[in-house]
Amino acid sequence: MRRVISLWLPTFAIDRINHRAYGKSQANPSDKMIDKPLATITCTHGGQRITAVNSVAQAVGIVPKQSLADARTLYPSLTVHQADPTADLKALNILREICERYTPWVAIDTFDNTPSNVSLWNTGLWLNITGCAHLFGSEEALLEDLFYLLKNIGYQARAGLASTPGAAWALARYKTDPQTKRWFISNTNEDIRNCIAELPMKGLRLECDIIEGLERMGLLSIGDLYRIPRAPITRRFGKSVLHRLDQALGDLEESLSPQRGRSTFSKYLAFIDPIGRREDIEAALNRLVVSLCTDLEQANQGARRLVLTLYRVDKSTGKVQISTSQPRRDPTHLSMLFREKLEIIDPGLGIDAIVLSASETNPLKVRQTGLNINSIAEQTENVIKLLDRLVGRLGSDNVTRLEPVERHLPELASREVSTASIPSGVKQDWGGPTHCPSRPLQLLVHPLRIDVIAEIPDGPPFLFYWQNHQRRVIAAEGPERITPEWWLIRGNMWKTKPLNNDVRDYYRIEDKDGKRYWLYREGLYYPDNHPTWYIHGFFT
Template structure:
């Protein structure tokens, strides 16, 4: 049976600013309120309180109060402008921190999180210990939190929002939730008010009623919420990040802050992860190392390989180039190593005559990995020929070790020399020629005049008749060398006597 944790932060918009990782207000011991320009009913728009922290709520400051009235009630009140985008971003950062407990974490409204802890509780001493430790850590971040653990997301939400919170034993939701008010069903306000007006004030008042009359009287929204509550219908949950198929977690007995300790932790996790991959016949293609800081911060680095790998030494070398980015701050309390992308890598015995070739291929793959690590994955690629005579459409970019296309290496026009550097797009130039159809004598490119010493050509290139594109005309290409010995690839687009006058372009450099 799956088990879910619901976390509710009733004062989240104001209280998350007190977290060290979010940079709290100057005085964290004074009440805080968030304000925004808001109209309520027929009243004129003005600055009103939209959220408060627990300290302000205890002093009688409530959302909807004009800021002038709030200051009159509590002169020491701190005020900050509301920023819903920052609130959502901070909640997402907290969700990433909760990844130290489970790989499946989802946002649950603007002030809550949902955690699927199925199969994770034993790592933290059981469900009660996990929930108590999680609650204690969140309270240490100066957050007011209500946490509940139950069989379904809906029952966990009801137990945290309308109940006392805590752990509900398996298959006890129906009995435990019956005394709770109907607000625990998470229904629209209008429907909740109608139920209470009819005398149906508790969840238990609805559980034993026939579903058909309920649906006819109040709509299917009510019966669906009851089914979700009891687990009779699955509730879709969208985690912030998909769970990696292979992952290893390490909790530190004491916070660590030195590079040597981080290296030892990474080596230990990598050894365990590679063992899992070996047993599954998989090779690592992408790997993520995440550290959880004591103050609630989360830092993450990633590496990738061009081919599936289980080479421990090579992977540690790739990580070593990025570990300098990790700032342990007040100390690292947990580490997580994940392999979100793997490929089949079965054990293989190479023939004696193929050992040298296999070693060369492995060395090339490791070189590509290091280059991509430093320059970026998009900076180290392979060009693949495409069936097109138009130069800028004749190649495409592919990963280095991607399987060759249908043309393969035979698709290159080896008999026709092409420039080493092809410009991203042809650039207009000014050309002077003895006769209109003859090669250029001089040309001006990027405001510099070049005098031609040698010329070869033309090579005529026409667009493909089966995919002719509007605006593409015949091109006559010339290999040109100026008097300084620099060689260029020019072309004349169009022919004299046509609808438009020909134009000259620079397309490449030899």
């Protein structure tokens, strides 16, 4: 039987502000802000209006959608804060992730039929706990644990638990009390009909004008709809009234979709008894990785970033994240990357649930490799695995690769980027024609000026001085001329030098000791101008 919790957070926006102002916990009722009327406001065309209030403000008659002027009339010293829907949604998403310790199926309740004459702000969450309650002993024990968690965080809440989302939603809002009964449980499908019969029509999640029309007809409670023919209701108000009623009673299926951030690949594992030994954590991790990689393979996807979330017994969470330079779904490789980080995990008093999710994925199709184990594909695979391990140990910013840049000057023809930025499907080489002139294995970031003697002005070096030693040249190849980047005529390089001074003639030379160098002459010979020589790199 399906079991759904509707978790209602009637003062969520206010609780978030208190949480920000006073720290992580508002369980201590002595804070002065909690005892004062507090509201959030937003600017509209009709002026400033109330968007959310706390229970103290509700008690003096201040309600959402009321104008600030009217609210000040009721309570002149009302404390107000500017509404921040973006921050509210961010905090609600964080709470949604926290509640995944009870079930992997958690979603934000987006319904809001708040009329101007009631003090409701329908922020809430859906939790499908089907098959999860036994891990906590019972549904009652699960709810106790959930409300203990919310109290420690600082959120006021009420909840309804039933076999249909519609019934759970109505029970949370109209069958509970913030002081004496914070949640209500409907145990069976047959029990729903009696549980919601006395609840107001607002419990069916109908639009405000429909609710007002039903009340004018004398239909004040949900049970009033049981005793009248369905056809007149449909003709008068459309299908929505009976549609919502059937959903609440279980006669019509209502589907809800869980929200798991950006990740669509996620695996959840809960434990009857908390675990803390590294061997147990590794075994659970390996099980989740294999299952997740199977899903990735079926979808022709590979993981670029994986997040392991651990839910501890003391309600805290821990996270371990790994990233790969290329899309991966090799369970052995991914498990190894996680194992190298398990030593930083603090199990605390024990871990009772873990979630593994792929927060970033890219397409990855099956690739045919050669039979030769020394093939280029095999070597590339080994390099990628090494990169992943280095990134895991040193951080993505400390492991870089060269990316080509369309520039003439060799020192500007590439740049360092993080290996994590390699896009899916990128070529393993830069390509290009095979007759390109060779380049040195080691390239100096900044060319160094040297003294050179040449037999003729435009010829290759005969000898040069490097590191206080005279190097005699026995072989030279060149010149390879690299001209200025004419499209950068407005650049700094042409503001201070004549055009010809930027022409470079490169030579690949070898000295009498067998060492090979990459030298260039900058500029051309003409009257009153003597080019300068630089060393730019070293060959093997």
